[in-house]
Amino acid sequence: MIQAETLELLEWPRLCQHLSTFAATKLGAIASRRLQIPQTQDESLTLLAQTQEVYKLETRLTTGWTFDGIYDIGDALERAELQGILSGEELLNIATTLAGTRQLRRVIDNQEDLPVLTELVADLRTYPELEQEIHHCIDDRGEVADRASPKLAGIRQQMRQQRDRIYQILQGILQRQSGAVQEQVITQRGDRFVIPVKATSKDAIPGIVHDTSMSGVTLYVEPNAIVSLGNQMRQLIRQEQAEEEAIRRALTEQVAAVKPDLERLLAIATTLDLATARARYSYWLQANPPRFIQMVGGGQDAHPTRESITLRQLRHPLLVWQHQHEQGAAVVPVDLLIQPQIRVVTITGPNTGGKTVTLKTLGLAALMAKVGLFVAAREPVEMPWFEQVLADIGDEQSLEQSLSTFSGHIRRISRILEALENGEENESAIANEQLSTSNSLVLLDEVGAGTDPAEGSALAIALLQYLADNAQLTMATTHFGELKALKYQDSRFENASVEFDDVSLSPTYRLLWGIPGRSNALTIARRLGLNAEVVEKAQTYVGGATEEVNEVIAGLEAQRRRQETKAEEAAQLLKQAERFYQEVSKKAAALQEREQQLRQQQEQEVLKAIAQAKGEIAQVIRRLQQGPMTAQDVNIARESVNQIAQRHLPPPPPPKPKPGFMPKEGDRIRIPRLGQTAEVLSSPNEAGQLTVKFGIMKMTVSLEDIESLDGEKPELPVKSKPVAGETSNSQKKQTATVPQQPKPAIRTSKNTLDIRGWRVADAESEVEKAIAQAVEYGVLWIVHGKGTGKLRQGVHEFLKQHPQVERFDLADRSEGGEGVTVAHLK
Incomplete structure (x- = not known):
């Protein structure tokens, strides 16, 4: 019960509804809204792999990944098994579903690195012969075609001939009795052909009246001359219906014979559509795939594996949807970096500061990872696979059940503790390790609230200590100052707080780790103009120690902000240095390769020139040997050799400038x-x-x-020669002196442009402006995201033509990889 209750508290159904909008088929949308939470980590890993492979597939395909022609044929299959006769439309839907699923399998088979999807469709049977038989018998309107059987074609030929005879007779009556008819038309009532006759002239055209107009002035009469033909036509219609039914029965029997395979085909198509919906929703969220970390051990003295929960820039997916589709406020991300030994995190701070949103964001992230969705956080996304996600969030006050806020919280927490005990019983031993904690995530909002502060605080401390022994991770919000001290008594506890701006008297929604929240009530009251005497009197009741603690916490917050700023700058410098080193290494390797190529080319040219010169000199020698040598012949030969030398010898180097x-x-x-x-x-x-x-x-x-x-x-200074017997250490030192390399450019907000989600045409003008502003920095980072790659390709084409761009490369993986392009400016 508490599991379903937790899903409601976290607004999981809303997220599933959002997911369903990305499905391509009716079955996929239904499956998205009824998303099942996997019970094992292997199931989650399979779902994640499906999502990643579809994500990869959609970025490759230029025509897209389509589910055209796939329908919900489940009811039709059930009725076929019960020996019902399917309609032509139902049979046609089965045929198009077979074709659509076969096309999906063909797309997957044409790719080389989709092992999970390939295995999923490996044994898929699409029965092309059944599809062809249905298309042969059923036309595009869902009706049985003439070609379905010779008997049906013959019946319909007779019907056409009979209809022509009936029309010929009726046309003659209309012409002869034009004054008695209301309108020169032939129509039908049921399966009988009639003409509209004026009520006042009904005796002029004897026959059977099949209908009357609303006003009663027109009678629809089947003339006696065609009654027998109409009877024959009715018999032909019944024969046609019987033959159509026989054809559809035969096709239905073929469908019923392979019902298990068709049901599996439908399930696979739904699985593919659901994976596609997850991939498209994850892409829309700009989310990243999670990695499940292992956190073993649980007692106070236990030593878990050294893997921390890493969720940087984590965003609430429902708030992202609200911001994008409902003009809501911009989403402020939070950083959740939890060390492996931590079992309980207490979050303090002012109301409306984002504490409850943080709980819900973490809970949704855990659930999204379990069902195979990417998590809306920056890479890397690393978190445990939680068997249970249990929450007590919000006010459970009920007048009908006579429950106070405190009573409601206690009842819900009792259900949480029962679920933890059941979870411990179910995971007795895994991989020869006895787990002393349940692999569960517990989220508690305002723990211990709604009763006497002293008793509520004591109860909250006892509850959190119990959860530290029995749950994998607990995150709780509170206003009790006593809970802030638990961190200094038990290494499994950690403090966090939501930041508060003393100037604007409003929260910033940023989460600060390791620092408890300050008490801001008296400060806010004083700045909002409450009577100073009242505030000072209240201060005496609180005591000076509280004010001193608040000052210490304020100092810690300021120090934390400075450290974060410096750490961010250092990280940027380190990334730039690594990138600069890689670029220099690549350039050096390229230069060496180019130098080797030039050397080989020059050697080949020299050898070629030598061979040519030798040939020309040999010709001169042969001319000299052909007859007696004169002084004129020698001069001509000398001049020829000089000309050969001028053509083939390299020119002398230009004189070096004098120092x-x-x-x-x-x-x-x-x-x-x-x-x-x-x-x-x-x-x-x-x-x-x-x-x-x-x-x-x-x-x-x-x-x-x-x-x-x-x-x-x-002009270089004259170096004195070393005295005999002295070592050349000074010379070695001078030789070893290497000039420092220039520091790389620093990435800042001024030389970074974020165009994710833009169209290429709009992005080009922004890139042009950003290049003009970033010239002084020499480098421009363009964040375009990975996605389908069309925006990245458009940006690259624009940069190729830009006169101020010297070159551009994709950023390192740590800086965004394929989602970021680094442009080097002239």
Whole structure:
């Protein structure tokens, strides 16, 4: 019972309804709304693998992954098994479902790395012969076609001939008795052909009256001349119906004979549609696949495996939907980083600060991971597979049952504890390890509230200590200050708080770890203008210690913010350094390869030139040997050899500029090996080294590594020769001095552009603006997401044509991988 109650408290049905909108078939939508929570981790892993493979498949296919022609044929299969006769439309739906499922299997079989989906459709039987037989007998309107049987074709041919004779006779009556008829038309009443006759002239056309108009002025009469023909027509119609029924019965029997296979086919199609809905919903959420971590052990002295729960930038999926579709407020993500030894997290802070939303977000994330959905958090997403998710959230006050808020909470918590005890009994031993805790996630909102604060606090402490021994993870919100001290008494407890802005007197919805929440009631009351005497009197009742604690907590919060800022900057610098190192390594390897290619090419050209020169010289020698040598012949031969030398020998190198340039402070110089122009900050020292600056980077370089803007090399200082017997350690030190490499560009909000979800045409104008603003940084990060790849392709095509873009690459995996492009600007 508590499981179903928890799903309602977490608004799981709403999420399933949102998921159903991404399904392609009626059965897929129904399955999405009735989503079953897996009972084992293996089931969840299979569902996740299906979602990932469909996600991968949809990004590859240019025409899309379609479920056209697949219908809910379950009722038709049941009736066929009960020897009912299916209609032509039902038979046609079965045929199109067979064709649609076969197309899905064909798409999967054409891919090489979809093992889970391939196994799912491996034994799928789509019965193409049954499909062909149905299409042969049933036309696109769901009616039995003439080609279904020769007998049916003959009957219908007779019906057409009979109908023509009836029309011919009636047309003659209409022409002869034009004054007696109401309108020159032939119509039907039932299966009888009639003409409209004026009531006043009914005797003019004797026959059988089959109907009368509402006004009574028109009678629909079957003339006596065609009554016998009409009777014959009725017999033909009955014969046609009997033959159609026989054809549909035969087809129904064929369907009934393979009903188990068709039911399995329908189940597989529904499974594929449900996996597609999960993949599309996950893509819409910009979510990432979770990895289930193992957390073994549970007692206070136990040592769990070193894997932490990692949920960075976690967003509430229902709030994301509300923001996108209902113009709700922007979603503020939270970071949930929980160390493996932690069993209980207590969240404190002001009301409406986001504590309850945090509980629901974690609960939904655990459920989404179990059913094979991606989690709306930044990679990596790492969390345990919770066997149970149990929650006590909200007010269970009931006037009808005479329940107070406190009584309602206690009854729900009692059901949670019963579920934990049952869970422990069910998982007695796994992999030779006795688990002392239930593999469950417990979420408690305002634990111990609704009664006397002292007793409520004591009850909350006892309850959380019990849960620390018996549940995998418990997250509880509270206003009791005593619960904040549990962290310092038991290493399995952790504090967290929602941040509060003292200036705006409102919460920021950010979650701070390791710091308990401050008491803000008196501060808020004072700033909102409550009588100062009343506030000061209240302060005396609280005591000075509380104010001191609040000041300490405020200082810790400020220190935490500074540390977070520095840690973020350091992480960015580390990522930039790693990327810079990789880029330099790639460039060095490319240069070496290019140098080797040029060397080989030059060697080939030299050998070719030598061979050609040898041939030309041999021709000169042969001419000299053909007759007596004169001085003129020798001069001609010498001139020929000189011309050969001019054609094949490389030109002499240009003279090097004479040294003599000496840089001084403020000069602009060039560093050829770095391809940079820099400003001199200090004159060269005795070792021939000077400090330069380019951009925001400063470094020390040697005179040998620089030149003037005109290409002139500096005059190097004369080095004194070492005295005999002295070692050359100083020379070794000088030789070992390596100029520092320039620091890489830092990624900030000013050189980062987020265009996820944009159209290519709209994104190009934003990229153009961002390039203009980021020129001074030299690098622009463009966040376009992974998705189908069309936006990434459009951005790359635009960057190829842009004159200010030197090159662009996909970012490292740590910076977004295929979802981010890094453009290097000129």
